[in-house]
Amino acid sequence: MGLDPADETERARGPGSSRERLAALRARLSGPGGPAVPHPVLPLGLPGVDTHLPGGGLALGPPHEIAPAEPADGVAAFGFALALCGRHLARIPGAALIAAAPGQPLPHGHGLAGLGLDPARLLLLEAGGDAEVFRALEAALHARTLPVLIGLLGGGLPLKPGRRLQLAAEGASPPLVLILRPAEAGLPNGAATRWRIASAPAARDRFGGLDNPRWRARLERCRNGRGGDWLLEWDHAAHRLRLPEPLARDAAAAGRARA
Template sequence: MSQRPHPHSQSPDASHRADGDATDVPARLASLRARVALHHGRDAPRKTLSFGVHAVDGHLPGGGLGLGQLHEVAPAAEGDEPAALGFALALVARRLAAVRGEALLVIAKGHPMPYGHGLAGLGLDPNRLLLFEAGSDRDVYRALEEALRAGGNGGPAAGNGGQAAAGGGLAAVAGLVDAGIPLIQSRRLHLAGARTDGLLVVLRPAGAESPNVAATRWRIAAGKALRDRFGCIERPCWRVRLDRCRNGRTGDWLLEWDHATHRFGLAGALAGHPPEAGACGPRAGRP
């Protein structure tokens, strides 16, 4: 006569399997965490845009500006707005030099629009820059977010070892606003940018600080620019101060920009003579 197994009894094999599952729980949890982190891009190394200057890149996590992250740029003081805009556009130009695609600059109404000659003087091809005037800061953030969600990736430039993801799209997205970057808008941009390999920069006025999630904060003042024999600016120069850097270090440098090679350098180093010391010189005009 057959007997039914006791409802609470367990075969030796089942007991062994249960014990084995219990011992594997930490490993399984670790594997699950790794899969979730990979899904959210936390485990993958973030691509960067380097300055090409060890003194600067050494302060930044990953050796450059994190792509797909929000970076905040501000004038050091009233009157340094053209310098801050020039610095931000130089970053855009350096990005475009390495990848295909275009850049988008969204400007709040009332600010002067950059003109072609000034853009070319920074090494920016006006044909690769989309300019959009927004009615308010809110419209600026909305346009930036929509652009990022639509596809803020650029593919490597032909013949260049670019770091961008494959595919077309916007290689850089920048905004010029009238006030500090609000926390909520910065979070929305951060989330939208995290899905891309694009450069994301927002330029705000001097003294308009507000809590936000930007990965870096830069303060820019005009430096003594190198001029040609006609008195025209040959190499823009900026006093660059890194005020905040998540997982990195702050710093202060005097940088020059070579528009022909799309290279930053310590002031004077590009010309082959010792870097200048001292205060910033005359301010350059707007791009």
């Protein structure tokens, strides 16, 4: 074999082929799947945020954990997850699955329009507990038919189910997996990122009315990336997140003060 230093034919190629040999060695080291392909990601479309994430976006496949900053911010975290789901669904066809543990809120069909989501592309599953949520997500991961999977947990994401989800997600065309859990401190698990979402005053339109929702998003943990803290605004018509410009916000506030 080419790795054998005593192989005369390999040696005869000379030093010019050492680069190829190195590449072959790297390919062998990277595992049986051949050379590592770049992992598919969902870019958030914000250079300021995407540079913090490995690969330039949320990795598709491994679970992403989203937790509210305070228990009362649960809906803000849910909204952020659905915004990411809407962003992904706007790019590829298919439907999203929301598997909810008992007591977790299910979305109101008419309220999804405010986030730019088509209710017809949302499937719901009312699970009997966190364990059933994990089983449902795993079954959906194996089926590979849905591009977005969202699990609403009553407890935390323990290491073992997180790892199982990660293993089930390996392979071609992985979906975006989002795990929402309550505000308590999380244990280490297989999640690729952990977000903390808090509500923030919404954007104002030019008449001072409530416009696009805004959230304060803190990237608490990010494997192979950097954490960060941003104020994000969701534009439901364009299906993109924005960093609100401080100037515009000040002007609106000034307008309100005058009125």
